[in-house]
Amino acid sequence: MGVSSMTGFARAEGEANGVSFAWELKSVNGKSLDLRLRLAPGFDGLEPQLRAALAHRLRRGNVSASLSVTRTAPPAIRINRDMLARIVGLLAEISGEVSSRIKADPPRLDGLLGLRGILETVEDEPEPVLEQRRAAVLAAWAAALDRLAATRAEEGARLAAVLNEQLAQLAELTAAAASSAAAQPGAIRARLAALLAELAGLAPTLPEERVAQEVAMLVSRADVREELDRLRAHIAQAGDLIGRSEAVGRQLDFLCQELNREANTLCAKSNDIELTRIGLQLKVAVEQFREQVQNLE
Numbered sequence: 486m487g488v489s490s491m492t493g494f495a496r497a498e499g500e501a502n503g504v505s506f507a508w509e510l511k512s513v514n515g516k517s518l519d520l521r522l523r524l525a526p527g528f529d530g531l532e533p534q535l536r537a538a539l540a541h542r543l544r545r546g547n548v549s550a551s552l553s554v555t556r557t558a559p560p561a562i563r564i565n566r567d568m569l570a571r572i573v574g575l576l577a578e579i580s581g582e583v584s585s586r587i588k589a590d591p592p593r594l595d596g597l598l599g600l601r602g603i604l605e606t607v608e609d610e611p612e613p614v615l616e617q618r619r620a621a622v623l624a625a626w627a628a629a630l631d632r633l634a635a636t637r638a639e640e641g642a643r644l645a646a647v648l649n650e651q652l653a654q655l656a657e658l659t660a661a662a663a664s665s666a667a668a669q670p671g672a673i674r675a676r677l678a679a680l681l682a683e684l685a686g687l688a689p690t691l692p693e694e695r696v697a698q699e700v701a702m703l704v705s706r707a708d709v710r711e712e713l714d715r716l717r718a719h720i721a722q723a724g725d726l727i728g729r730s731e732a733v734g735r736q737l738d739f740l741c742q743e744l745n746r747e748a749n750t751l752c753a754k755s756n757d758i759e760l761t762r763i764g765l766q767l768k769v770a771v772e773q774f775r776e777q778v779q780n781l782e
Contacts, residue, residue: 486730489782490640491515491546495632501621502614503558508550508622508629512637514780515547525554531619535626542630544732545782546637550629552622637782644780645727651774652724655744658770659716662709662751662763709754712747716767719744723774734781741775 493512498505506525520539522532539548723740726733748771752764 486638487645488641488727488729488731488733489634489637490644490780491637491734491782492640492780493633493636495629495636497625497629497632499621499625500557501618503556504554504618505557506552506554506618506622506625508552508625510548510550510629510633512543512546512548512633515545518543518545519547521547521549523549523551525552527615528552528554528619528622531623531626534623538623538626538630542634543637543782545734548633641781644777648727648774648777649724651770651777652720652727654770655716655720655767655774658763658767659713659720662760662767663713665757665760665763709751709760712751712754716744716747716751719747732782734778737778737781738775741771741778744771744774 491512491514493510495510496508498507500506518540520536522535524532535550719740723737723744726737726740745768748764748767751767752761755761755764
């Protein structure tokens with residue numbers, strides 16, 4: 486296992502008591518977990534259970550889910566006997582009047598049954614039947630969630646490989662910055678001492694103690710060892726998070742902010758073209774890493 490993406494798709498089908506049904510689930514990136522449901526008529530009451538099952542499986546992502554239901558057997562039919570009796574009674578009342586004026590055949594059964602309202606579709610099916618259908622739909626929902634989680638995990642494995650490559654690049658750039666002559670304290674002190682010597686020549690009365698203080702201050706401001714240490718620590722922590730089988734997207738997003746902050750500081754402190762170039766490469770690499778992190782759960 487490992488990290489999961491927030492992108493995935495799943496479908497699950499089933500049949501129960503005269504109906505067939507199908508779930509379709511689609512998941513995309515989101516700051517939190519959000520579910521948009523489109524349910525077939527008669528299944529609205531399942532929404533709390535559906536949401537609870539989703540929250541148990543996933544932590545982040547915008548999920549769209551639709552349930553389609555189709556009858557596999559014709560619905561039950563019943564005769565509206567009250568209406569049929571009224572119609573037959575009316576026919577009996579007017580039969581003498583009609584027969585005295587015109588010659589007419591008695592009404593046929595198929596003609597009576599064809600009258601609107603005589604045959605009715607039975608919509609109120611027994612509760613045990615409805616309950617079995619709801620149970621089957623819930624079971625298919627669980628199967629669809631399993632498949633959605635599997636597709637998100639597959640995409641997460643692909644993302645993890647990309648992220649690890651990007652972390653390796655960040656580590657290489659950090660090592661390059663550390664080995665840069667501009668990042669070495671000795672080189673910094675020598676360059677700043679030479680600069681202050683020139684300034685001292687312009688101001689010969691400047692006390693040596695003051696010169697030493699200025700050197701110490703400038704060295705402190707130009708020293709990037711702390712930034713490099715924090716970059717190494719953040720990169721190591723990111724690598725550890727990517728190896729976990731849990732939702733780490735938010736934590737990695739926070740680390741991206743910290744990595745970017747250290748890269749910015751590195752560039753701000755740099756007085757060397759090579760170190761500045763490495764710092765800018767770090768900023769670009771961190772942004773590329775962050776773009777991929779946005780896809781993680």
